[in-house]
Amino acid sequence: QAKTSGKNRYQLFDPESDRKAQLHRRTLESLELALQQQQFLLYYQPKVDLGSGRIIGVEALIRWQHPERGLLAPAAFLPTLQGSELETAFGRWVLDEGVAQAARWQAQGLGMAISINVSANYLLHADFYPHLQQALQRYPQLPPARLELEVLESAALADMDQALAVLQQCRALGVHFALDDFGTGYSSLTYLRKLPLDTLKIDQSFVSGMLEDVDDLGIVASVIQLADVFQRQVIAEGVETMAHGAVLLQMGCRLVQGYGIARPMPAAELEGWCRQWQLQGLWRQLGDGPVI
Ligand code: C2E
Ligand code: MG
Ligand code: MG
Numbered sequence: 478q479a480k481t482s483g484k485n486r487y488q489l490f491d492p493e494s495d496r497k498a499q500l501h502r503r504t505l506e507s508l509e510l511a512l513q514q515q516q517f518l519l520y521y522q523p524k525v526d527l528g529s530g531r532i533i534g535v536e537a538l539i540r541w542q543h544p545e546r547g548l549l550a551p552a553a554f555l556p557t558l559q560g561s562e563l564e565t566a567f568g569r570w571v572l573d574e575g576v577a578q579a580a581r582w583q584a585q586g587l588g589m590a591i592s593i594n595v596s597a598n599y600l601l602h603a604d605f606y607p608h609l610q611q612a613l614q615r616y617p618q619l620p621p622a623r624l625e626l627e628v629l630e631s632a633a634l635a636d637m638d639q640a641l642a643v644l645q646q647c648r649a650l651g652v653h654f655a656l657d658d659f660g661t662g663y664s665s666l667t668y669l670r671k672l673p674l675d676t677l678k679i680d681q682s683f684v685s686g687m688l689e690d691v692d693d694l695g696i697v698a699s700v701i702q703l704a705d706v707f708q709r710q711v712i713a714e715g716v717e718t719m720a721h722g723a724v725l726l727q728m729g730c731r732l733v734q735g736y737g738i739a740r741p742m743p744a745a746e747l748e749g750w751c752r753q754w755q756l757q758g759l760w761r762q763l764g765d766g767p768v769i
């Protein structure tokens with residue numbers, strides 16, 4: 478069996494790439510089935526202000542509760558989804574579930590801001606804005622400003638005009654935006670100049686490495702300065718120890734997220750975690766915590 482690629486060009490059957498294509502198809506099929514069978518769920522990782530000790534919100538992170546393989550992280554299935562038809566269905570599901578959870582917390586008096594990761598493909602898809610609008614309309618009690626969308630620097634965002642149009646539309650609803658994994662892409666500065674992004678997220682690799690690696694430390698310091706110059710908020714992810722927190726505070730970055738504060742957890746555990754965090758008062762050892 479020969480496959481055409483381009484005009485009048487024939488390639489020999491390549492068993493290796495055929496096997497890969499089959500595997501890709503099968504994985505997509507199983508992802509679609511798993512979505513129908515509600516095997517996906519969102520975990521939530523707290524974000525805190527180390528200066529005041531306040532919990533400022535949570536980031537929603539998708540997990541696959543696989544019937545045989547256990548709980549799977551996004552690295553196990555997001556790459557397959559990327560660029561597929563199914564990416565839109567997943568994007569919708571994550572928005573719906575995240576907004577619904579934010580509304581539940583709101584109703585419980587736990588006014589929790591929620592950050593949702595949106596792939597660039599979905600952000601620029603025609604379905605995205607109307608779906609977001611619908612999701613927010615479903616919960617009129619939920620202030621749209623409680624919702625932040627995290628977008629990765631990526632090639633898809635390179636269409637600045639289109640990206641700008643969507644971001645402006647969403648911001649008119651009151652929704653905020655963060656640029657995720659800042660510093661790992663190559664056109665960060667262009668995004669920063671042109672796009673109305675509220676927050677820069679310093680990539681976890683730089684933060685977790687900054688105590689041993691001066692280059693990482695330099696990058697972290699530069700992003701904090703950039704955020705200051707462009708008047709954006711800055712948050713550091715990958716804060717694995719209190720030492721990371723202390724160094725970030727010294728550099729003027731108060732907002733943090735990382736295993737040292739809390740690992741991502743199911744929604745049901747978050748309320749208990751919040752109570753415990755308030756009680757422990759660990760942040761008071763670090764900075765200008767609340768005066769009691
Ligand atoms: P991200 O948005 O940059 O999320 C942060 C990732 O770093 C999460 O990995 C989190 O568990 C991990 N992390 C948090 N604190 C630490 C730390 O102190 N040290 C280290 N080493 N890692 C830490 P996770 O949950 O595996 O997610 C990986 C990526 O998958 C996310 O990176 C995001 O880009 C993507 N993702 C996750 N959920 C969704 C989703 O619902 N939709 C889309 N489109 N992408 C998602
Ligand atoms: Mg993120
Ligand atoms: Mg990130």
Ligand code: MG
Nearest residue numbers: 657658680681
């Ligand atoms: Mg990341």
